[in-house]
Amino acid sequence: MIRISIDAMGGDFGPEVVIPGAAMALERHPDIRFVIYGLADRVEPVLARYPKVQAASTFHACEIAIRMDDKPSQALRNGRGKSSMWQAIEAVRDGEADVCVSAGNTGALMAMSKFCLRMMADVERPAIAGIWPTLRGESIVLDVGATIGANAQQLVDYAVMGAGMARALFEIRRPTVGLLNVGVEEVKGLDEIREAGQMLREIPLGGLEYSGFVEGNDIGKGTVDVVVTEGFSGNIALKAAEGTARQMAELLRAAMSRTLMAKIGYLFAKGAFDRVREKMDPRKVNGGVFLGLNGVVIKSHGGADAEGFAAALEVGYDMVRNELLKKISADLSQFHESRPVAATVESDDAGAEEQQ
Structure with a gap:
C-alpha cells in the first residue's frame, strides 16, 4: 500500500482538479491510500462526489491555503503548522505518508519541504x-x-x-x-x-x-x-x-x-x-x-487538469514503490566515501609544495 499525502488546495483549481485526479490514479492503482489536507468547505463537497476516493482517503481540515503568488518567506511564516501544504509535507516527515504531492506555489513548497524534511546528508x-x-x-x-x-x-x-x-x-x-x-x-x-x-x-x-x-x-x-x-x-x-x-x-x-x-x-x-x-x-x-530531501515531494504543474494531476500522483507512486530514497542514499554514500581520499592527496601535495 502506497500512502500519498495531498495538498488539495494547491494549483489554479484546487480540489476541483485534485480530487478527480486522485480518482483517476486510484482507478489505475487500487493499492493507493490518500491523506488529504485542505479547507473543509471546499474539499468535502467535491470529495462526496467521488465515493471511491472518499473510501480510500483520510481527510484533515486545515485553516490556511497557500496562495500561488505568496512569497516563500511569507508562506513559511504564515502557513507553518496550519496550511494544507505544510501538513501534507509534515505527514511524510512523521511517517503518516510515503510521498507528498502538491500543485501549489513552487517556491513555498520548496521552502517548506526543506524546512520540514531537511536535506539529505552531504547534499x-x-x-x-x-x-x-x-x-x-x-x-x-x-x-x-x-x-x-x-x-x-x-x-x-x-x-x-x-x-x-x-x-x-x-x-x-x-x-x-x-x-x-x-x-x-x-x-x-x-x-x-x-x-x-x-x-x-x-x-x-x-x-x-x-x-x-x-x-x-x-x-x-x-x-x-x-x-x-x-x-x-x-x-x-x-x-x-x-x-x-x-x-x-x-x-x-x-x-x-x-x-x-x-x-x-x-x-x-x-x-x-x-x-x-x-x-x-x-x-x-x-x-x-x-x-535531495529526507522525503519524497512531487510538484504538479499549477495549471494541470485532472489527468495531469493523476500523472503527478503516479510519479510519486513509482518513486516510493521503486525505493527512490534508498537508491539515492546508497549512491551518494558511495560517491562521498570516495571523495575524501582524493581531497587528502591534493591537500598533502599542496602542503609539500609550500614546505619546498
Missing part, C-alpha cells in the same frame, strides 16, 4: 527533476528551477540523484548521464561544468554511466537518460521546450485548416497526428520530483 542544494519526452522515450532533466547556479560538487550530486530517479522511474540498472554544456569537447564550458565532468570520470559509480557533455539538442533526442544542469539553464530549457511544442501545435492546426485539400489530408493522417499529440501531451509527463 548542499535540492533540485527539481523533470520528466522530458524524447525521440527515444523519456529522459530526466535536473535542475529545472530549484536553485540558481551550482558548483562542481553540486552538479555531481545532481547526477547521482538524477540517476537514482531514473533507476526508480524507468527501472534502468545503470542510467546514462550527461552534463549540459555549450559543446561536447572537454575544453568547452564553465569551469564548474568541466570540473564536474572530471569528477564523474575519475570516481567510479555503480549506479550510473557518465557519457560526457551533451548539448541542448541532445535533450529532445534522448541521447542520455539523465541530463544535468543548474536551475537557471534548466528552467530556461524547460520553458523554451514547452513554448516550442505549443508553437508547433498552433502552426500545424493553422496549416491543416487553411485549404480544403489540407483538411482532407488531415483526415487521412489523423491517426498519426493523434499519436504525436499523445506523445507530446504535457499532462502525461507532469510531476517534478524534489531531490
Whole structure:
C-alpha cells in the first residue's frame, strides 16, 4: 500500500482538479491510500462526489491555503503548522505518508519541504527533476528551477540523484548521464561544468554511466537518460521546450485548416497526428520530483487538469514503490566515501609544495 499525502488546495483549481485526479490514479492503482489536507468547505463537497476516493482517503481540515503568488518567506511564516501544504509535507516527515504531492506555489513548497524534511546528508542544494519526452522515450532533466547556479560538487550530486530517479522511474540498472554544456569537447564550458565532468570520470559509480557533455539538442533526442544542469539553464530549457511544442501545435492546426485539400489530408493522417499529440501531451509527463530531501515531494504543474494531476500522483507512486530514497542514499554514500581520499592527496601535495 502506497500512502500519498495531498495538498488539495494547491494549483489554479484546487480540489476541483485534485480530487478527480486522485480518482483517476486510484482507478489505475487500487493499492493507493490518500491523506488529504485542505479547507473543509471546499474539499468535502467535491470529495462526496467521488465515493471511491472518499473510501480510500483520510481527510484533515486545515485553516490556511497557500496562495500561488505568496512569497516563500511569507508562506513559511504564515502557513507553518496550519496550511494544507505544510501538513501534507509534515505527514511524510512523521511517517503518516510515503510521498507528498502538491500543485501549489513552487517556491513555498520548496521552502517548506526543506524546512520540514531537511536535506539529505552531504547534499548542499535540492533540485527539481523533470520528466522530458524524447525521440527515444523519456529522459530526466535536473535542475529545472530549484536553485540558481551550482558548483562542481553540486552538479555531481545532481547526477547521482538524477540517476537514482531514473533507476526508480524507468527501472534502468545503470542510467546514462550527461552534463549540459555549450559543446561536447572537454575544453568547452564553465569551469564548474568541466570540473564536474572530471569528477564523474575519475570516481567510479555503480549506479550510473557518465557519457560526457551533451548539448541542448541532445535533450529532445534522448541521447542520455539523465541530463544535468543548474536551475537557471534548466528552467530556461524547460520553458523554451514547452513554448516550442505549443508553437508547433498552433502552426500545424493553422496549416491543416487553411485549404480544403489540407483538411482532407488531415483526415487521412489523423491517426498519426493523434499519436504525436499523445506523445507530446504535457499532462502525461507532469510531476517534478524534489531531490535531495529526507522525503519524497512531487510538484504538479499549477495549471494541470485532472489527468495531469493523476500523472503527478503516479510519479510519486513509482518513486516510493521503486525505493527512490534508498537508491539515492546508497549512491551518494558511495560517491562521498570516495571523495575524501582524493581531497587528502591534493591537500598533502599542496602542503609539500609550500614546505619546498
